[in-house]
Amino acid sequence: MAETDTRTLETAGATLRYDVRAGTGSHPRPLLLIGSPMDATGFTTLASHFADRTVVTYDPRGVGRSVRTDGAAETRPEEHADDLARLIEDLGTGPVDVFASSGGAVNSLALVAARGDLVHTLVAHEPPSAQVLPDREAALAVCSDVRTTYLRDGWGAGMVRFFAVVSHKGPFPADWAARPFPAPDTFGLPTEDDGKRDDPLLGQNMRGCTSYAPDFPALRAAPTRIVVAAGEESEGELAARAAAAVAQGLGTPLAVFPSNHGGFLGGEFGQHGAPEAFAKALRAALEA
Incomplete structure (x- = not known):
């Protein structure tokens, strides 16, 4: 992997830390990997499968190296989305591609609804939005x-x-x-x-993340290509059911990725998914 350049960004109510790994290839867009509340360390394995691209990871506000300065006890997806918009603008590269996992997928939907101009392609993996479920x-x-x-x-x-x-x-x-x-x-x-x-x-993040209702009209009108995905082993679980409902709300097919909710993990936090197969599926989704 390329050497990591760690940067600091002051946002509204937080000091964020994010990492930039320069790729060896010539792809015009950085790939932003985001989770919530998972920090950047959870993407170590997945990032290694995209060494040909510039990869950006970050710690969400209140997690890891990113410190909250507003004293608030809870965070809404819209606040995370504003952080992400400021981060992308701070990169200065123009629109990015995004892979977003779990709460990060919820936050990325809020980002695209507000600032679709900043995201070329979004792959939202298992956003646990209970708000979209029949129950x-x-x-x-x-x-x-x-x-x-x-x-x-x-x-x-x-x-x-x-x-x-x-x-x-x-x-x-x-x-x-x-x-x-x-x-x-x-x-x-x-x-x-x-x-x-x-x-x-x-x-x-528990209440804000799960209670977020995606703005489907704004998402459908955004210039961003959105792929919603769920793990093949996750069928029936809250996050996978929510992913299917979000895909239906967008009028797009649900992509099925290898493994489970943490399918991209290669030992981070003691969890093992199927990172090589997952990265292959993600690359195909980004390049479709």
């Missing part, structure tokens, strides 16, 4: 329950609920919050509450 009321309630549990009982208890939500197949039942859940130590998580409430997933 939206129940889905939004379980996502809110994750945050409520975290604020009440701490990180371990909140993560148990989060694991249950993201692994659940099909529509959510109305009695979800009242169901029994395993103890945190079942998953090797702490049972004691450490008192902290600064987790960017459970606290900062």
Whole structure:
């Protein structure tokens, strides 16, 4: 991989850090890889498969090296989208291509709805927008329950609920919050509450991300080519169901990528997808 140039960008309410890896090829557009709340380290393997292109990664506000300066407890996708717009403008290269994962895919849809002129092609992989699901009321309630549990009982208890939500197949039942859940130590998580409430997933982004409703008229009118994708092993899960609903709202087919929600991971965070096959599918989607 090329040497990484790390840059700092002041935005409205945050100081962002982003990384630029110069490619060996002559592709005219940088490839921006984004997640949320996952930071730039999660794209190490995927970036290595695009060494021929300039690859840009970043830490979203409140995550990793990017520090919030506004003191807010939650972040909306529109705020992340504004950060991304400023980052792309700071690059000074013109429109970029974007691969966006999970919450990053939600934020990228907000970006394109507002500033489609900045994005040539967007591949949005499994945006977990519960708002677009047929069972939206129940889905939004379980996502809110994750945050409520975290604020009440701490990180371990909140993560148990989060694991249950993201692994659940099909529509959510109305009695979800009242169901029994395993103890945190079942998953090797702490049972004691450490008192902290600064987790960017459970606290900062949980409600804003899942409750975001894509602006389909703006997205269809944007100059950006949008590809919505889901993992072949993710069928029935919240993020994959939401991806299918977003693709339907755009009037485009759903692309099926190898592996699962983290299919591009090659050992980051202890998770292994199918990064080589995933990168091949992503390259085909970008170049179609």
